[in-house]
Amino acid sequence: MTIQFLGKTLKNHMVLASGVLGNSKEILERVHENGCGLVTMKSIGPAPRDGHKNPTVIDLGQGMINAVGLPSPGYLNMENEWQDLDERDFPLIASVYGGSVKEYQVVAEFVSAKKPDFIEINISCPNSEKHGMIFGINRQSSQDVVSAVKEVINVPLIVKLTPQAPDIGDIAKACEDAGADAICAINTVGPGMVIDIESAMPVLAFKKGGLSGPMIKPIAVRCVFDIYKAVNIPIIGLGGITTGEDAIEIIMAGASLVGIGSAVRYRGIDVFQKVTDEMNAWLSNRNLSIEDIKGAAHKEK
Amino acid sequence: MTIQFLGKTLKNHMVLASGVLGNSKEILERVHENGCGLVTMKSIGPAPRDGHKNPTVIDLGQGMINAVGLPSPGYLNMENEWQDLDERDFPLIASVYGGSVKEYQVVAEFVSAKKPDFIEINISCPNSEKHGMIFGINRQSSQDVVSAVKEVINVPLIVKLTPQAPDIGDIAKACEDAGADAICAINTVGPGMVIDIESAMPVLAFKKGGLSGPMIKPIAVRCVFDIYKAVNIPIIGLGGITTGEDAIEIIMAGASLVGIGSAVRYRGIDVFQKVTDEMNAWLSNRNLSIEDIKGAAHKEK
């Protein structure tokens, strides 16, 4: 049983979230082998960037907080990785970020030539001084980035949104109108801050960081619900998804595919297979298919 | 040992959050007796309003989600309560909301005549179709409400902000400039949504609701940190505060007083006394006072 997504064949509904284990072909392949239908590379930027100093990722128990800070070799310095990925036998999303509309466009155009199956633009990262989120909280700037990128790429475009947008449905609609082929929601929540009271220091070196994992699931579900109401393009729903039941919940909110990031921490790298199996068991117990439940929470009873 | 806050004497740093146990003089008095220095009434609106149908409040374990929906008798229908409160021997914040700048003003003016110690305007509630949050995410509308209210009241004005604001420091500054005497942050986070997958229905009757409790603490701490950097007026910090260590953390972020809402669920109505005791024990073990640690996380080491 395979599924179709924007013209590509996937083995299941699971997507690896960007920034999690997306650093090399070999590890992406391992994620795919562990039950993930579609994997996303770590976001690629316009220039070499080390990201922030450590601590960058802290587990809070009900989720985690991170300010990795968009490290990237820069799109021009990834030849080995592209060569490795050229021989892949799994579907791939390349995630892209920039500090200006032009940068998004330049990086995306270059990356498109490397033939990933999809390009995702990250207009939603809270962990950088000037990249990402700043675009995704505003209708106009979101639209500008999407149109500029859409113009120069040859693969379907996914736009990754931030829950910090005052009206995420409205932003999604703007992206759809500008040519986006799918929406990915959500990026991390907040940002938040954790202060160590003994040293009176924020624990993250960047001080603030995005929240992910189980505690953000209600926000992810609400965002997907709002986006589903606003657009007709498919949605990759993610944010705190950890179990098969979580996956069912976000599909009922309107997701077509289900992304997983932090849950790799909580259930291991085979979380993708576990969630798929749990979803399928839940569905078959009730004689239902994914199509039956997609967006089901929108029906008025 | 008492403390001073905007010219009033409080027995300690604890504040009861609005909307939690704020329904009558007797219960507010009980909260005060249980170690809370300053109590807040349930937000008062311009007209009678039932709030939303149940379910309105659900405990998610790491916090709760609610869409009570700003029920209020309406400011004109609370004579018994005002009479009871007239004989109080504890300091009181009256919380006020409206659907327009004019409504905020009318309600606040009326309420001011009832002589609460402070008036708080709730420009940050996510659980109503047209009240609250819509003002608090925008600089101009925040400022408009604050100036309008400030003009007509005779008690210090506290403005309660939403973490959903794209730049909460900026909103706080706008409020300070417009005459606010203090900031209260944060209101609930999100909104979020929880879908029951068996019925495919959002669990809350209003579908969406604000998140509170332990899981929002990192967002509250970040917001207070941002506001402290932006303004000189004092901050009531709240959002997920449950223990003495949580209270220390938000004070280090910059809070002058510490609010508690959801933790009443997790530790009982005497949570105020417990948190005060834990805070005092932590401080005296280290030979520190509250003033020593206030805003301490802002010092560069």
Added chain:
Amino acid sequence: MMNTITDQKHIMLRVDEKRIEGTAFATLFFNYAMPFKPGQFVMVWIPGVDEKPYTICFHSKDRFAITIEAKGIFSQKAVSLNKGDLVGIRGPFGNGFDIQTDHTVAVVAGGCGMAPLAPLVEILDKNTTVIHGAKSKEYILYPDRFDTRRQFCTDDGSFGQKGLVTDLLEKAIASGRQFDMVYTCGPEIMMYHVFNLCETHHIPCQVSLERYMRCGFGVCGACVCGKQLVCKDGPVFGSGELREMNDFNTKALLKSGKDVELSQYFSWRCK
């Protein structure tokens, strides 16, 4: 500390059995191992309709039930549920009765007030005095449920003696029975009179109150009654608390939070 945080989301259960109890009530059974003390209640969510508190009126290791009196929109919907229908349950909430089995106690039930009291009667001594009243015969809940002997009365005399439960309780006391405790549930005015009678005769009393509820766990404040939270400190209150409770039989908050006379509260209808 954090391990005291318990997840109180709904568990979704299907009605396993429905029993029509006369014309006024229906009892819904669910197969679920619910923790329980007599007097505790659950929040019952009918998806798409509303959520309201109901007493657990029957309990075994792996089963429990609630009895609903058809009144307004929600309860009418609830009594019309059928086997297999899906309902969300949160709870149990509240403190139950303080149970004193080794004493001479009396149980006084009015109408649907028998719901929380029935599991209590089943625990108590078979010689316990049980006084059970209602408007009329159809409102006598569980007429055959347990074998503890009951004294029945109705307002219209259609079942048992014609009169009020307080008449029967007064007679029992006058006849010389020395009660160590009186448990009561029913209309608030009835409970108020039972309480006053107990006060006169220096008998400790426990009553189970009702107020409009939202959270069920002591946060929202909707259910305040005096300085007490009915959901968390109650719903059962003892004589000590009742003596200080000015709102008992006088005042309640509507959904809006407006405080009204009890008569107005009980004539109010959910929309």
Added chain:
Amino acid sequence: MMNTITDQKHIMLRVDEKRIEGTAFATLFFNYAMPFKPGQFVMVWIPGVDEKPYTICFHSKDRFAITIEAKGIFSQKAVSLNKGDLVGIRGPFGNGFDIQTDHTVAVVAGGCGMAPLAPLVEILDKNTTVIHGAKSKEYILYPDRFDTRRQFCTDDGSFGQKGLVTDLLEKAIASGRQFDMVYTCGPEIMMYHVFNLCETHHIPCQVSLERYMRCGFGVCGACVCGKQLVCKDGPVFGSGELREMNDFNTKALLKSGKDVELSQYFSWRCK
């Protein structure tokens, strides 16, 4: 399921004791009951500076220690910490060594690589073959720590034999000792040669790798080495994994994620 979620925030500890180990190393002791298997590591946060992984090099019921070699900014800061200084610790992370005490094993340490191996040697039989090399005498870590006899060697001959650990290991094998396992930690190129020697002689081998780390718990991907995550799948890897690990002794990711030759990786300095 959710109870597998563990809070991995820092515990804040004060340095209880600092031991200068020659000119190159310092060992910091902390009083804390740390769960531990030899080979596991902790993330060490110096507030205001940075956070880096360090092997637990000493462990008892209520105490543990890390040894730091002064290299770049962070480690220089770490060796200059003093008793009473506050440090944040997360962990322990990773899998430890697969310990086979009932076999004839060899332990091969190079420089600071003795840190994870010392607690292992303390568990193993006193007759275990321990080969311990370094650049020069000052880099011989814990020269007096345990009584298992060691064969020492240095690049410059300033301590023990002049030469490489692989020379000594080869000699031990040639002398007829039948090893069932070789444990090794040290510079990657040294471990690579030890591994190859083991392969030639069909001896299973366990090596402890290093890569730049962020999360420490298998999420961020910073520490990938082939298809393995050094923090979570390692840092100890066995022969089976090493055979498939193309990146072993060839490739590593810089902080930016750029993959570089190992020589470039090890000459890189944190800013």
